[in-house]
Structures are given as C-alpha cells and as structure tokens.
Amino acid sequence: MANDIVSAARHEASPRLDDRSIALRRLVVRALDGGGRGHVGSSMSLIEIMRVLYDDILNYRADQPDWEERDRCILSKGHGCIAQYVMLAEKGFFPVEVLDTFCRRDSILGGHPEAEKIPGVEASTGALGHGLPIGVGRAMGLRMKGSKARVFVITGDGEINEGSVWEAALSAAKHRLSKLTVMIDYNKIQSAGPTAEILDLEPLADKWRAFRFAVAEVDGHDIGALRRVLQNLPVEADRPTAIICHTVKGKGLSFAENDPGWHHKSSIKKEVIAEMYGALEVL
Amino acid sequence: MRPTCVDKVFELAARDPRVAYIGSDLDPPLVKRMKQEMPGRAFMEGVSEQHVVGMSAGLAMEGFIPYVHTIATFITRRCYEQVAVDLCLHNLPVRLIGNGGGLVYAPLGPTHLAIEDIAIMRALPNMTVVAVCDADEMKRFMDQTLDWPGPIYIRLAKGFDPIVSRPELGFAIGKAIVMREAAGRDRVLLVSTGVATTRALDAATTLAAEGIECTVMHMHTIKPLDTEALLYHAASARLIVTIEEHTVVGGLGSAVVDTLIEHLPGALPSIKRLGIPDVFAHKYGSQDQLMELYGLQPPEIAQTVRDGLQRRRAA
Numbered sequence: 001m002a003n004d005i006v007s008a009a010r011h012e013a014s015p016r017l018d019d020r021s022i023a024l025r026r027l028v029v030r031a032l033d034g035g036g037r038g039h040v041g042s043s044m045s046l047i048e049i050m051r052v053l054y055d056d057i058l059n060y061r062a063d064q065p066d067w068e069e070r071d072r073c074i075l076s077k078g079h080g081c082i083a084q085y086v087m088l089a090e091k092g093f094f095p096v097e098v099l100d101t102f103c104r105r106d107s108i109l110g111g112h113p114e115a116e117k118i119p120g121v122e123a124s125t126g127a128l129g130h131g132l133p134i135g136v137g138r139a140m141g142l143r144m145k146g147s148k149a150r151v152f153v154i155t156g157d158g159e160i161n162e163g164s165v166w167e168a169a170l171s172a173a174k175h176r177l178s179k180l181t182v183m184i185d186y187n188k189i190q191s192a193g194p195t196a197e198i199l200d201l202e203p204l205a206d207k208w209r210a211f212r213f214a215v216a217e218v219d220g221h222d223i224g225a226l227r228r229v230l231q232n233l234p235v236e237a238d239r240p241t242a243i244i245c246h247t248v249k250g251k252g253l254s255f256a257e258n259d260p261g262w263h264h265k266s267s268i269k270k271e272v273i274a275e276m277y278g279a280l281e282v283l
Numbered sequence: 284m285r286p287t288c289v290d291k292v293f294e295l296a297a298r299d300p301r302v303a304y305i306g307s308d309l310d311p312p313l314v315k316r317m318k319q320e321m322p323g324r325a326f327m328e329g330v331s332e333q334h335v336v337g338m339s340a341g342l343a344m345e346g347f348i349p350y351v352h353t354i355a356t357f358i359t360r361r362c363y364e365q366v367a368v369d370l371c372l373h374n375l376p377v378r379l380i381g382n383g384g385g386l387v388y389a390p391l392g393p394t395h396l397a398i399e400d401i402a403i404m405r406a407l408p409n410m411t412v413v414a415v416c417d418a419d420e421m422k423r424f425m426d427q428t429l430d431w432p433g434p435i436y437i438r439l440a441k442g443f444d445p446i447v448s449r450p451e452l453g454f455a456i457g458k459a460i461v462m463r464e465a466a467g468r469d470r471v472l473l474v475s476t477g478v479a480t481t482r483a484l485d486a487a488t489t490l491a492a493e494g495i496e497c498t499v500m501h502m503h504t505i506k507p508l509d510t511e512a513l514l515y516h517a518a519s520a521r522l523i524v525t526i527e528e529h530t531v532v533g534g535l536g537s538a539v540v541d542t543l544i545e546h547l548p549g550a551l552p553s554i555k556r557l558g559i560p561d562v563f564a565h566k567y568g569s570q571d572q573l574m575e576l577y578g579l580q581p582p583e584i585a586q587t588v589r590d591g592l593q594r595r596r597a598a
Contacts, residue, residue: 115373123344127368133334134369137341137349144303144323145345164365167334 014221017252021047021223022280025252027086027099029280032265033273035103038111039079041250041262042156045187045220046083049154049245050075052226054087058152062092065119071149072138074123076131077156077185078112079264084121085109093120129162131155132182136172139180139240150179150233158190161199166211169240173212178234181241182213185220187249191263208242220245253279285442287418288380289313291425292350296321299429303342305335307353332362339377340369348376348429354388355381355397355438359404370434371407377434379404384414384438384477385528386564386573393563397438401476402533404436405506412506413456414438414477417446420503423454431456440478441570447481448501459509461516463487465496471588472520472552474500474513476535479526482574485581490588497588508538514546522553522591526584528574531558553595555587 017025024047032038053073054060061067075084082102089096094108101107108117112126123134135153142149155165172180186204188195195201208215214236218225226245235241249263250256253276265272293316296302304317304325317325324347328335332353339349351358358381359366370377381400388395404412413435415421428435435456452460462484465471471490475483480501487497498516502509517523523543525536536556543551559577566576574580578587 123340124368124372127364129333130337130365130369133337133365134341134344136334137338137343138345139341140326140338141342141345141347144347164331164333164337167329167331168337171328171331171334171338 014219014248015223017221017283018223021051022252022283024051024086024090025280026277027089027096028082029273029276031082031085031099031102031109032268032276033270034100035111036268037103037266038082038268039264040253041187041189041256041259042077042080042264043082044251044253044256045247045249046080046154046185047251048221048223048226049183049185049247050083050087052223052230053152054091056227057230059149060120062120065093069147069149072122072135072151074125074131074135074151074153075113076125076153077128077159078125080156080185081111081113084113088118088120094118128156128159129164132165132168132172135180135182136168136175136177139172139177140175142179143177150181153180153182155182155184156190157184157186157188157195157201158198160184160201169208169211169213172240176238177240178238181233181243183243183245185247186244187247189249189258189260189263191260193260205244208244212239213242214239215242215244217244217246220247221251252283255279284415284418284421284440284444285382287421288425288437288439289352291422293320295425295429296324299348301346301348302429303347303349305339305349305351307332307335307357309352332357333365336362336365336377337369340365340373340375343375343377344373348378350378350380352380353382354395355384355400356395359397359400359436363403366404366434367407371409374409374433376432378428378437379434380437380439382439384440386559386570387441389564389570389573390567392567396564398530398559398564399533400436400438401505401527401529401535402537405533405538409433410506411435411456411504412438413504415448415503416478416480416501417444417448419446419450420448420454423450424456424503427454427456438477444478445481447484454503457504457507457509459512460501460503461498461512462501463497463499465498467496470520471495471497471592472500472516472523473497473526473584474502474523474535474539475526476502476505477528479528479579482579482581482584483526486584486588489581489585495588495592502535505535505538508542510542510546513539513542517543517547517552520552522555522588522595524555524557524584524587524591526557526579528579529558530561531556532561534558553591555591557584557587
C-alpha cells in the first residue's frame with residue numbers, strides 16, 4: 001500500500017508554482033550569480049519546503065536568532081543551503097544583498113552553511129548524515145529543559161544512504177521524540193544519478209515506519225499540502241514524524257529538472273544565469 | 284581510573300544540572316546506576332557511535348555538558364567525522380571518555396587497540412587531549428572539565444594503575460607536571476603521558492642509581508601542549524626521550540619534536556621517541572607484555588637512555 005501512495009504522489013502533477021515560489025527561485029539564481037557556482041538542483045527542489053517552514057510553521061525572531069523559545073530548523077542537506085539563505089534573507093536575519101556575496105572570500109554565506117557565521121543557522125552541515133543525530137540531541141535537550149520548542153531536520157535523499165541517519169532514527173523512536181520532525185527532500189536524484197540506481201531507498205515510507213516514525217507523504221512543491229501536514233504535527237502522539245516530500249530536482253528550471261548534471265555546478269556563466277531567469281519567466 | 288572517572292561524572296552531575304552522561308553499550312550495573320543517580324540525564328544509546336557523538340553535540344547546543352563514554356577505538360575512529368564537524372567545528376563542551384587507550388585491550392587484538400587516538404584527536408582544531416597517569420590525578424582533572432571551553436578527549440588507562448601522582452604538584456589542564464627534577468644542567472629529560480609516566484619514573488629511579496639524573500615531565504595534556512615548560516626543560520637537556528603508549532606517528536613524541544624544531548632551531552638536543560612502531564599489534568597477551576615488546580617498560584626505557592647517552596659521547 002505504501003508503494004502505491006509513493007507511486008501516486010510521484011505521478012500526480014504538482015500545482016503550478018505561484019508568484020512567491022518564482023520570486024524565491026529568482027533569489028536563488030541571484031546567489032548562484034553572486035558566487036558563480038552552487039548546488040542548483042538541490043536548492044530548487046527545497047524551495048517550497050523551506051518557504052512553508054519559514055512562512056507558516058517555525059517560531060523564530062529574526063532580530064534575535066538565539067531566542068530560547070525558537071523552533072530549531074536544521075538543514076541537514078547543507079548543500080541545498082541557498083534555499084535556506086534565501087528564506088533567512090527574506091525574513092530579515094541578514095540583508096538580501098548578502099546573497100550576492102555567496103561563496104566569496106569574506107562572505108558569511110559559504111557553499112555549506114555555518115552556524116557560527118550565519119544568523120538563523122542552527123548547525124554547520126555539509127558532511128551528510130549529521131543533522132538528525134544533532135536534532136535528536138537538541139530535541140532531548142529541549143525536553144530536559146521543559147521547552148515547548150520543536151526541532152525540524154531537513155535531509156536529502158542521497159543523504160539518507162548514511163548509516164548515521166538510521167542510528168539516529170532508532171534513538172528518536174526510542175525516546176519518543178514527538179517534537180522532532182524529519183523532512184526528506186525526495187527528488188529521487190542524487191549526485192551520481194537516480195537514487196533507484198545508485199542505492200535504492202524504496203520502500204522508503206515503510207522503512208521509516210519500521211523505525212517507529214509516524215510517516216506522511218506529500219508533494220513537496222504543494223504549499224497547501226505541506227501546510228496541512230506541518231500544521232498538524234505530530235502525526236501520531238509519542239512518535240517522531242518523517243515527512244517524505246516528493247520533489248523535483250531543479251524544480252522551476254525546465255532545462256535542469258531531473259537532470260543529475262545540475263546537482264552542482266562549479267562554474268556558472270552569466271549567459272546561463274540569464275537562461276535561468278528566462279526559464280523562471282515563462283512559468 | 285575508569286570507575287573513578289565515571290564516579291566523577293556522577294558527582295559532577297549531582298552538583299551541576301548541565302551534566303549529562305551518554306554511554307553506548309556499557310555494563311548493566313552502570314545502566315542501573317544511571318537510572319538511580321542521574322534520572323533523565325543519563326542515556327545508554329547502543330552501538331551507534333556516530334549518532335551518539337551527534338546527539339551529544341545537540342545536547343551541548345542546548346546548554347548541556349555531555350560526557351560520552353565508550354571504548355577508545357570506537358569513540359575516535361568510528362565517528363571521526365562527527366567528532367571533527369559536530370564537536371570541534373562547533374567548539375562544543377562535549378567530553379569524550381575513551382576506555383582502554385593504548386594497549387589495554389591487548390588480548391582482544393588490533394580492532395580494540397587505540398594506538399593512534401592521540402594523533403587523530405590532536406589533529407583536530409579546538410580539541411583538548413588529556414591522558415592522566417592514575418586514578419587520583421583523574422579526580423583532580425575531572426573537577427576541571429566542567430568549565431573548560433570546547434571538546435575534550437579523555438584517554439582512560441586500564442584501571443587500578445599504581446598511584447604515582449602527588450596532590451601537592453597540583454593539576455591544571457594544559458600545564459605539564461614535573462614529577463622528578465634532576466639537579467644541575469646537562470640532564471636527561473623524559474617526557475611521558477598517561478601510564479607511561481609510571482614507567483618513566485621507575486626508569487628514572489634505576490638510572491639515578493647509576494648516576495644518570497633524569498627529569499620526568501608528565502605531559503598529561505598533549506593538546507594544548509605546555510610549550511613553555513617543555514622549552515624550559517629542553518633547553519638544559521643533553522638527551523630527550525619521549526615515552527607514550529601510542530604509535531610514534533603523530534602522538535606525544537611528534538608534538539614534542541614539532542615544538543622543539545619550531546622553537547629551538549640549531550640547538551636541538553638528542554631526541555629519541557619511544558612508542559609503538561608504525562604497525563598494527565601482531566601479538567596478544569597483556570598490556571604489560573605488549574608494552575615490553577615495544578620497549579615501553581622501565582628496563583627498556585632505561586636502556587634507551589643509556590644508549591642515547593653513549594651515542595652522544597661517541598659522536
């Protein structure tokens with residue numbers, strides 16, 4: 001049955017991207033232009049996930065990033081950081097102009113996020129499989145302190161090849177961390193190719209269920225669907241939640257969608273930047 | 284040393300609500316004790332070192348001071364990236380307690396021998412590396428771990444090691460302790476860490492009876508190295524021997540040599556590094572037997588000093 005749900009979610013057409021999603025993607029392109037490089041596909045698939053979190057779900061104060069009662073949002077797939085940078089800039093953690101400095105020598109914004117440098121970044125990530133163990137520790141720490149704050153960990157799909165993710169999943173379930181939610185950006189393409197070929201994750205929902213997570217599956221580009229599941233956490237009392245977000249790698253850039261070649265580009269020329277803006281224009 | 288270290292964690296937890304304890308899969312009595320003495324702040328998380336270190340980072344980010352405890356090889360090799368990124372990059376006050384550093388698990392073979400733990404931990408920015416010499420020194424050290432900034436790797440020895448430390452010499456993280464000081468100039472300087480210090484002291488006693496005076500410097504903190512004390516004593520030494528229950532690659536001996544080359548150019552005394560050669564141990568037996576095999580027992584240390592002095596005279 002779980003396979004049927006996965007299959008259905010994969011084949012349903014996502015709603016058309018609205019103006020806000022397009023505008024956020026334009027900011028991603030702005031950062032890519034600033035750095036002349038970046039993880040293109042990995043950032044584009046994350047946009048709606050990060051948008052709904054920062055627009056509708058997370059409690060935070062942009063002018064007080066270490067506010068004790070904030071929800072902790074850990075982008076474990078650190079290579080998708082531009083999607084988070086865009087939201088942090090938009091929400092006022094730092095000026096939008098800082099996006100232009102992406103990857104430059106003295107920038108606070110590197111190719112992977114660093115907590116020490118960037119207001120609003122909870123953990124330095126980039127090496128994969130680190131976010132969920134840290135998230136488990138934070139969720140436990142918050143509970144020990146009697147806090148109501150929640151913890152959200154966003155992983156990639158290739159990322160969950162890492163055994164540390166599943167070690168942490170065992171622990172999260174053991175401790176019944178119902179304030180911990182992991183969101184998997186399941187775009188089905190990792191750096192070297194399709195996840196189904198590199199290291200198949202299916203049946204993915206069943207795996208998380210077997211690890212005693214409550215599981216929800218959504219179209220990761222459907223704002224309404226993301227809101228509905230995130231506004232009704234936890235999915236089951238006394239269990240951590242895994243939300244499998246079915247997404248499209250490179251979403252919004254027609255020429256890059258579902259193409260592993262656009263996972264990361266170490267050099268992006270101005271004409272390619274123009275093509276990206278052009279692709280967003282016609283959506 | 285191990286029971287003392289764990290006792291101290293419980294004692295620190297009793298007086299400081301920030302202290303948490305995380306084990307992997309240690310002994311059942313410890314689990315029972317955790318539930319009684321540290322309810323809600325002690326966890327036994329199973330054989331999952333990568334997760335355990337990441338989880339400890341998360342706890343530290345929330346203001347706790349986690350003491351993570353498992354076998355030394357597993358807490359260093361298995362989760363090295365987590366130690367580097369989650370603990371050192373974030374500079375978090377997590378304390379890694381490594382059971383059985385060095386050759387303690389001799390009968391269990393090379394998978395269980397932490398012979399390069401000091402080298403790989405010392406290579407990480409922000410990491411502090413400490414190997415005390417006995418249980419009494421462990422007590423004095425552990426009291427200082429509460430408010431030390433950044434991560435600490437604590438290398439435990441076998442336990443029930445002879446007590447050679449002396450309270451009147453005090454203890455401060457990062458400050459070497461001169462356990463025995465030779466009179467006059469032109470001396471031999473023995474620099475040791477962990478339980479190798481016990482062997483160095485015995486060797487120094489033997490050599491003193493032969494008229495060879497040795498200063499024994501106990502370098503319990505390998506990082507940050509007490510450069511000042513080392514240079515002060517090295518400047519008047521004709522021979523320096525470093526002694527460690529650890530590979531000669533990258534450990535105490537390397538740290539000492541690096542420092543001397545940097546600070547005493549052109550005036551280097553003769554130096555000999557005693558440690559495990561660049562091999563995986565190919566024998567079993569006991570810790571003492573392997574230490575003998577690798578020249579780390581008092582008679583071999585004493586002979587190394589005699590040979591070193593003879594070579595120097597011949598030169």
